[in-house]
Structure formats: structure tokens, C-alpha cells
Amino acid sequence: MLHEWFYLVIFLSIAFLLPAAAILIAGLLSPRKTGKIKTSTYECGIETVGSSKIQFKAQYYLFGLIFLIFDVETVLLFPFAVAYQKILLFGVIEAVLFVLILAAGLAYAWRKGALDWH
């Protein structure tokens, strides 16, 4: 079992080293003439307006929250899906109940307007 994960470790380290090496090589090849204006933050060409800290809407948090709850739900459903062929109808009903409860959660979020991006 471990040598499969060992292959993944090697694969991911190479997959991350490859672009890093490409960026390093390009760094050596490319010129380096930094100027004051050149490195100022780009804002459609005009001077930057106001501090770079802006106020976000609560919408981002709501979407992250709903994603978190449904992500955990799906992760709990995956072992059931793998064992699906060997499970009787009674087990399937339990999983259906599990999904329906969380569908009710989605309906609540829809009703309260948490899903719209106003």
C-alpha cells in the first residue's frame, strides 16, 4: 500500500519542481531593469486610489460556509458509494435520508436568500 503513496510523493515533488525550475531558468534569461514606476501596483494605469484594504461583502463567507458543509457531506457519502453494490435496500434508504436532510439545509439557504449574489 505504501509504495503507491511513495510514487505519489515523488510525482507531486517533480510536478511542483518542474514549473519552479522553468521560472528559475526564465529568471536567469530575462533582463532585470526595475524602475520606481514599473514596480508600482498596476491599477488600470492611474494612481492607486485608497488603501489596498477593501471591505468584502458577507457573501463570500456564506458561499464558503455552504461549500464546507456540502464538502463534508460528500466525503461522508463516498464510503457509502464505494460499498453500494454490497449494501441492501435498507442501507440505501439511510443514505437517501442523509442526503435529504442536507437538501433541506440547501432549501433553507435558498429560502433565506443566502444563495443570491446581491
Place this chain on the structure above:
Amino acid sequence: MIPLSWFLILSAILFIIGLFAVITRKNSIAILLGIELMLNAANINIITFWRYLYAPSGNLDGIILALMVFVVAAAETAVGLGLILSVYRRRKTVVADDLDTLKG
């Protein structure tokens, strides 16, 4: 192979660092980070004992308990951040000490 004690030492150290973060940090989101770390340390312990003592006999208690720790951590973070954000919207502060209106 790796003796059991190494995993327990690692999880103890992580738990203590999490505890340290919860006590000393003032920002309530940093306290939440500390709690996440403590939950992770507990999870390492659960999976270590499952692997060393119960896995050969096919017992799955450890895995299910670890899954429940994930569910609880997710629910706790969701509600915790919700509270912190609503407090921030009303009080414009995230520092845990300022929230002492109940002290009377």
C-alpha cells in the same frame, strides 16, 4: 518501522502548541486556528491507536471517530467564524478581550 511513541510525542507537541496559541493570542480568529491545531493533534492520536492496536483485527472504530472529528471541526469552524463576523459587523472589533459586555 516507526514505534508508536513517536506519533504520540508529535501529537502531544502539536496539542501543546495549539493550547499555547489559544491562550496567548488576542485575535479571536487566531484562537480558532489554535483550536483547529488541537483537533488535528487529537486526530493523530486517534488514528495512531487505530493503526497500531485495532487495525490488524479489522476494527473500524478509529476511522469512524476520526471522521466524526472532521464533522465536528467543520461545524465548529463554520459557526465560530459566523459569530466572529457578526460581532465584527456590530462592534468593529475582533479582539477577544473587548467582548466583555456581559461582565456587568
Place this chain on the structure above:
Amino acid sequence: MTLMQVIFLANALVTIFAALMMVTSRKLIHAALWLVLCLFGVAAVFGMLEASFITIVQIIVYIGAIAILILFAVMLTQNAVDDSYKGNRRWLMTGLVALLALGGTLLALFTWPKVASLSTALTTAQLDIGLIGQALVDPQGYVIPFEVSSLLLIAALIGAIYVGMERKGEEK
């Protein structure tokens, strides 16, 4: 010092360093990102314990969902004052308490007889995820925690939405 032990030690060092940096970094964004590195280390520890399902769930749930939610929250409360970590004087005393607690746990650990037992190899049949699936759904198994966790999730969802949504009154 077999290869596995070397890998474990390297991973443990990275994880503990990330955890320490998380506690001591001043900007909250850096603290959150150090936590992400620490979570990767913990996922590697699970991988070494041959709990493949828990490793993948750790990466998806913790790094893919919880860390992103924390980063969103950090961005939403960005304009709040950055807590100056060095400021409060409690950290020295708590540091001592923490080290004492750590010493106590390690002491208790080493008096326990079964601590140095080595792990036995697992057959692939035991590692099949289907076993977890069957256990989660069969009544003699863990169907109660399975259904209760869905109730917990929907309660957290409704509670967090109710608390998190901006009511009409406070758009000041």
C-alpha cells in the same frame, strides 16, 4: 534509522516548525497560511499510518474547505486592528505552563507499557474503503453517528447562515 523513520522525522520537524510559526506570526494571513502547511504535515502523518481515506479527507476537508473559509474570514475582518502579539505579557507564564504540561504528558506516556510496540503490516483487504462504507450504514455498525452527523451539519449550516447574514437593519 530506516527510510520511513527518516521521512517521519523530517515531516514532524516541518509540522512543528509550521505550528510554531503559526502561533508567533504577527499578520493573521501568515498565521492562516502556516496552518495550511501544518495541515499538509498532519496529512503526511496519516499517510504514514496507512489510513489512506483519512489522509485524503484531511486534505479535502481541512485544506480545501476549512482553511479557505478561515482565509475568507480573515479577509472579511481585515480592517480590524492587527493584534500585536508581542504586546500581551501573558505569553511567558503560559509558555511555562505549556512546557510543564508537555513534560507531564510525555512522562505519563513512557510509563505506559504498550508504548514501544511496533505496527504490524496490514493486508490490502483490510484497507478497502468499502468496509468503512458498510460499517457506516449497517445498523449494528455506525449508522447512529452517520445520521447524527448529518443533523449536526444541517444545524451548523442553519445556525451559521442565520448569524452570518447581514440583516436589513444594519446596512449603516
Place this chain on the structure above:
Amino acid sequence: MSFVADPVTFIIDWLQRVLGGWGLSSGWVQFILFALGAILLTVGPMLLTVGLIWVERKLGGRFQDRLGPNRVGPWGVFQTIADMLKIFTKEYITPIGADKVLYNLAPILAVGAVLGVWAVIPLSSTIFGTNINVGVLYIMAVGAIGELGVILAGLGSNNKYALLGGFRAVAQLISYEVPMVLALLVPVMLSGSMGLNDIAGAQKVAYVFLVPAAALVFFIAAIAENGRAPFDLMEADSEIVAGFNIEYSGLKFGMFYVADFLHAFTSALVFSTIFLGGWQGPGAEQYPILGFIYLMIKTVIVYVFLLGVRFTLPRFRIDQMMAVNWKLLTPLAMAAILVTAIVDKLTPGGFGLVRIVALLVSNVGLLLITNWLVGAYVRAHRARRQVVSGPRTVVVAPPKPVSEAQEVNA
């Protein structure tokens, strides 16, 4: 196994004998073979991307009735290589106050995440990176690392618009990961395993014909996850400057570009592995090289279809895009799981005709019901909007009596 039938395994066995002959311990031989396989499976897709960019620009031209690149080399074949050489020598402009570590880590994570998917794809019955039993979840985990790369780009480049663009992009990515993960549950249910080899192997009849609803949801979510046309709010020109990669220049920007194009082909590859039967095809068991060819044919078909969608459909506004996801795709994915779970349990096992027809009819029925529901929702929505913004009467000042006007002129 003769060389013609299965060249890769033949080479692996030959290498094993040669390295064994040099007296290396089996651990080292295993390590070298793993490293070689990994290098092939990462450098290959990177080189493939050069061809993909050309194909995409050429086909894009054809779709929009123009020529596409045709200057550099015959039919513009070397256009991408020319672009690559140019971008290799472009200067890195790092904005002041940019967080060095995050700023530079973002493109590496973005490309690494897309390359990571290639580790678990079964290229043929015997050639595959690794056969971990959590393949499907691994693809989701690697997708999460890609999202992390987007956040780091937004956070690291100390630019208000990059920050806002980055978080809007991540809001889109995580929203569309929900239906994608839910849709992936269905093939795992039918094949009884999460390993991609077992899913590809179990598909005597391609799952597209068994569960079209889940396949449609996965296809739409894959397009959105890749930030491609109807959902390409991430680097859309009409939106916030250029999204999270404003402050990037030179090859760092090139890496985001490569990640985008390679992600399109990889999602086509994952779709054909999970829903079209991967390397399945007549004679794929005996001659694995045939399996590889079948997989490539299916992937190219899905890829061209993906490009077709990209070059024809207009762009969604962000609130429409979120509404499509949360109010249409997620409920549809959940319904697909419930329908498949119940119907598949009531019908007899195996690939009998009864099971196939039952599953197909139930899924198509589900799609029709969804179509009708969406129509009803849109009609109701449009009716409600009509009432709100009826023709408002604009108050017109009464015209002055003619006599007064003459006095003024006189």
C-alpha cells in the same frame, strides 16, 4: 507480452533486468523506475500543452470564422513555440510590497495541481501512474490545492483588484466543486470502487449512457472549475482588470496560462476516463496500446466539444453564475444521486438490458423534469419582474401657451 502489444511494460521489464544486473538493490531500482515514470508523466503534459495552445487558437479561429495563427511555420504550427521563447525572455516585474513567498508560490501551485491529476489517470489497462484506492478523491484534493494557488496569487500581489479578483475566482471555484463532487459519487456507486482503473475497467457500457444526468452535471462543473467560457469570470476582460494574475509578468504569467490550457485537456481526460470508459474498447484487454489510442480519441472528442462550448456561449454575470450553480446544478446533482441509488438497487445487477434501460429512462426523465422546472422558474421570474418595472409615466411639463412664447421672441 510482445513489444507491439504493450511497449511500456516491455520497457519496464527490460529496465528492471538491466538495473538489476548492475547490482542495485530492489529498493533503488523501484525508486529509479518510479522517478522515470513520474518524469515522463509530468514533462509529457507540459510539452503537450504547447500543442494544445496551438490547437485551441486554431480551432477558436475556425469557430469564429477567422484563420487563427498562420504566420509562423505551416498553418502557424510554430506559433506557440515562438510565444514560449518570447515569454521565457520577458522581465519579471514584482510589485512593491508584494509578499515574495506567496507571490512566487502561486504559479507553481497552479501548474503543479493540474499536473498532479495525471498521476492517477489509467492511460491503458496496464500503464498507469499509480493505482491508489482513493483516485477520485485525490482528484478533488489536487483541485483544492489549485484553489489555494489562486488565493495565494490574490493575497501575494498587494493589489486591490488582484485581491478582489482572486476571491471572486475562488468563490466561483469552490461553488462549482460541490456539484462536481456530488456528480462523481454516481460512477463510484456504479463501479463499486474509487480507483480510476477500476472505474474505467468496470465500464462494459460507458456510464454516459447509464447516468447522463451525472455526466452532464460533471461536464458543466468541469468547465466552470477550469474557468472557461460561459464561466470565465476569472480573467474576463469586462470584469476586474485581469483577475488575480494582474501583477504577474514573464513566465510566471505564462505558468498561469499553461495551467489554464492543460486543465482543459485534463478535465476532458478525466471525463472520458470516468464517464466514457477510459481505455475500454474492442481489443483493449489484449493490446494495451490500443487502449491508449481509444482513450486519446475519446479525450480529443470531449476536448473539441469543450472548445465548442467555449467559443460559442456568451459569458455569465457573476450572480447568474452563482444562481446556476446553487439553484440548478447542486439540486440536480443531489437528485441524480437519489434517483440512481434507488433505481439501481431495484433493478437486477450486471449490465443486463433491464438495468441499463431503467437507469437511462430515470436519468433522462430527471433531466426533462429539471428542464421543465427551470422553464417554470424563468417564466415566474420574468412575470414578477414585469409587474415591478411597468412603464412609468414621465411627468412632462405642460407646453407654454403660444401667446407667451411670441412675447418672449418679440
